[in-house]
Ligand SMILES: C[S@@+](CC[C@H](N)C(=O)[O-])C[C@H]1O[C@@H](n2cnc3c(N)ncnc32)[C@H](O)[C@@H]1O
Ligand SMILES: Nc1nc2[nH]cc(C(=O)O)c2c(=O)[nH]1
Ligand code: SF4
């Protein structure tokens with residue numbers, strides 16, 4: 176299969192339990208919860224997205240003919256050194272494109288594979304670190320994994336129900352919007368009221384990283 180990638184870059188993982196870790200990010204093009212066009216945002220299932228995932232024109236992006244070609248590009252961004260190789264597959268919605276061949280190729284290149292997914296599609300079983308970020312107006316089928324990352328506030332969310340899902344970590348991430356100050360306070364309030372949750376911040380934005 177071929178893969179449509181918006182952009183690829185080497186950075187630090189900015190979010191969640193793995194924050195601070197050196198990582199190659201692969202941002203797949205396309206999402207099933209929003210077209211990515213501003214004129215469709217208000218009517219989308221997911222309306223707060225902070226990311227451009229349309230097309231393959233970003234730095235390091237493109238159409239990759241097969242899994243080997245994509246894994247070679249990821250390896251190129253990582254550079255020399257076989258230790259602690261870490262790739263984060265995101266998007267857009269990466270589970271629209273991830274398949275057996277890609278997971279095998281990335282493992283073959285020595286990478287631990289993480290995913291950032293909205294959970295509306297089952298996550299590939301070979302992925303090593305599963306982060307699911309539920310969206311209030313969607314049906315999440317992937318209810319197990321390593322971290323559940325709840326962007327907050329999200330009206331319509333049944334927080335108590337999410338606490339029953341089988342994740343090793345329950346994280347709350349303030350919604351980045353014009354109301355960022357209020358959203359930080361709301362996220363702190365959630366953690367103070369429900370200690371199963373832990374605050375995570377988007378460190379890359381504060382640090383000026385991609
Ligand atoms: C751009 S999404 C791509 C992966 C996948 N589609 C998903 O939603 O999980 C990457 C992460 O950014 C989060 N995110 C998107 N927009 C955000 C915003 N405005 N503020 C905080 N987090 C946001 C998502 O919830 C997700 O955890
Ligand atoms: N540095 C950095 N960390 C991230 N963690 C999750 C991201 C994403 O967009 O999926 C992201 C991102 O875009 N940049
Ligand atoms: S599901 Fe993820 S990529 Fe899709 S619009 Fe929402 S935050 Fe953006």
Ligand SMILES: [Mg+2]
Pocket residue numbers: 225226
């Ligand atoms: Mg991001």
